[in-house]
Amino acid sequence: MRLCSVATVIFAAVALRYSNLSWQEILAIEDFFSQTLFVASYSVIWIAILHHFNLYKINVFLTIVEQSIAIFKSVGYGILGLIIAAFFFKGNSLVDSRLIIGYFGLFALIGLILFRVMVFRALYIFLARKQILHRKVLIVGAGKSGRMMAANLMLDNTHGFEVVGFADDTQPVGSRVFENTYVLGTSNDIPKLVEHYHIDEVLIVIDNISYQRLMEIIDVARNTTAAVKVSSELYDIIPNKLFIESYLGIPVISMMKNHNYMAFLLYKRVFDIVMSLIGLLLLAVPFAIIAVLIKLTSKGPVFFKQTRIGKDGKPFSFYKFRTMYVNNDDAIHREFTKKLIAEAKHTNPEISKTIVNESGEIQQVKKIVNDPRVTSIGRFLRKTSLDELPQLFNVLKGDMSLVGPRPCLPYEWEEYEAWHKRRLSVTPGCTGLWQVSGRSAVGFNDMVILDLYYIENMSPLMDLKLIFKTLPVMLLAKGGY
Incomplete structure (x- = not known):
């Protein structure tokens, strides 16, 4: 229904632009049907924009002003998308016209204001007062x-x-x-x-x-x-x-209660297999470059294999690019982790371990800053999360998913309270809410809250949002140490 309504707006703009032509002449436009497919594809993007601004959520109660601002923003992003599309499909697209783009913006703006602000709001209030939506x-x-x-x-x-x-x-x-x-x-x-x-x-x-x-x-x-x-x-x-x-x-x-949990898990597994295979093929060259850099800057293997705790507390072999010197002592990390979790157990929720970052801002912290065990190239790989790429092998094997709570170390698991352990009641992942919320600049209890929230609300749409949110975090190296 949503797809049809958005496509109708675009086709209405096209019809008005070519109002001097008959439908037979419009249908005779070169590549018309391939451009129809383009319109359908763009409609999906437009729906995602409207979702982003909460215009499809009846349980997000916005004022008229808030709704109007959201509508203007969404139409602005929609027009920007059409302009970009017209640039890439120049001379070969139904939207290769400033008039069509203008008409689209006008129809979308009028339609959204009429329906969302006036008709839908009035209908909702009427039904609520009649206690139908009570x-x-x-x-x-x-x-x-x-x-x-x-x-x-x-x-x-x-x-x-x-x-x-x-x-x-x-x-x-x-x-x-x-x-x-x-x-x-x-x-x-x-x-x-x-x-x-x-x-x-x-x-x-x-x-x-x-x-x-x-x-x-x-x-x-x-x-x-x-x-x-x-x-x-x-x-x-x-x-x-x-x-x-x-x-x-x-x-x-x-x-939220996921009533189609098993179907979602099946979708998630198929998605993980397909995307991990594509990722491993596309990243073959970067893998080789990173491997050479690791070999040139320190002695030891390219990959680091470690035991981690996965779903329901079961251990598995976890792969990363090696970022530390070989034969290092993990006593520093063990002691740090023990103190961090103990502090999280016994302090007020608002109090947590802090550091001062490079900007002089106080941040909560989960990882050790300036770890002496880390190599020079390892520091860069960690900062950009490139050291995590070999986990695509774990995803392919089924030990991990692309999205989910991060797996922990065995000695971290031993320190967990019962509610902490619930974060690994699902398959662990390569990225999650923690990564898009500041990564290392997040307190331990906050990390668990984020993971539990994901578990309670996970869905295909949430997974896609988190994957797309992770990319700029990696590129800008936010929060990594």
């Missing part, structure tokens, strides 16, 4: 943040929210929070409350909660029929532009 919400947490979230939802009369009550572990059951709104039970009562009150959404908004406790409450809530959303400062690490939704200006994370 949603019952249970707020978990009756503290300051929970009350603020509830107040915003209760004051809004356009989106069909009904705050049924609160679940809270610190206030007595029956305590009044607002007029006619009470604490109905504890967090352990969530399944019972969802069933009894026919709750549609469980919204977790708890002040000063630990990582471990938040994970436990999410687990309880996910074992219900309700949608689960989280608003917590612990999730501030997640890139806002990528995945965070908005409830009336308040950032909210969805804990």
Whole structure:
């Protein structure tokens, strides 16, 4: 449906441009049908642009101004895409006309404003007020943040929210929070409350909660029929532009339930095999150059083989380009890792190990900076993540995936708490949310939060987003040591 609507806009622009011609004459244009295929392909790109600006998400509640800004931005990017396409397909494309590009922008702008801002908004408000789109919400947490979230939802009369009550572990059951709104039970009562009150959404908004406790409450809530959303400062690490939704200006994370999990895993495995084979073929020359540089700058093998922990705690052989001197002692890294994880276990979530980077900014850190075991060429390979390329062999074997949590070392695994180990309940990957969120400049607990968020929400679209986000991170060498 979306593909057809976008293609219709483009064809309408073409029809207006060539309005002096009959349809027979338009169809007689050289390579018309190949250009029709181009239009269909570009429509997919245009849909991705609209997705990026949240214009397809009915659960991202934007104001009229926010929607209008998003529409203008998306149309601008769409026109830019057509201009680039016209340049590359010059003289051989239906879009090789400034008039067509102008008409496309005009039709797209008018259509989006009419439908998204006016028609869709009016229809949504009408259905919400008629209680057809009525949603019952249970707020978990009756503290300051929970009350603020509830107040915003209760004051809004356009989106069909009904705050049924609160679940809270610190206030007595029956305590009044607002007029006619009470604490109905504890967090352990969530399944019972969802069933009894026919709750549609469980919204977790708890002040000063630990990582471990938040994970436990999410687990309880996910074992219900309700949608689960989280608003917590612990999730501030997640890139806002990528995945965070908005409830009336308040950032909210969805804990989605993948009902086609097995089909997704099959797709993911096929995608991994195809892309790793293509990658190994295309990177044959860079592999050879890196191998020569490693041999010329230090003694030892080109590849480094190491035991890592994979899915469900199972060890496997992990491959990288060698970046360290041979026969080095890993005692430094062992001690560093032990202290880092111990610190993460016992400190406040907002407190973590810090360093001052080259710009004088304080950053959280996971890796050792200026590791004396690393060679000169190894430092460059690590900075650009080129040392990770041999992991394509691991992907081909099935030990790893292109996207997923990073595998850990055995002695790191031994230090993990139970909730940390959940990050490897899926096949580990070459890249993930950690890589696009600052890589080494991310605290340990934040890294685990990112991985768990990926596991809860992984999808083909998310994987593609992360792969494309990883490329500029590698090229700009952000956060690597």
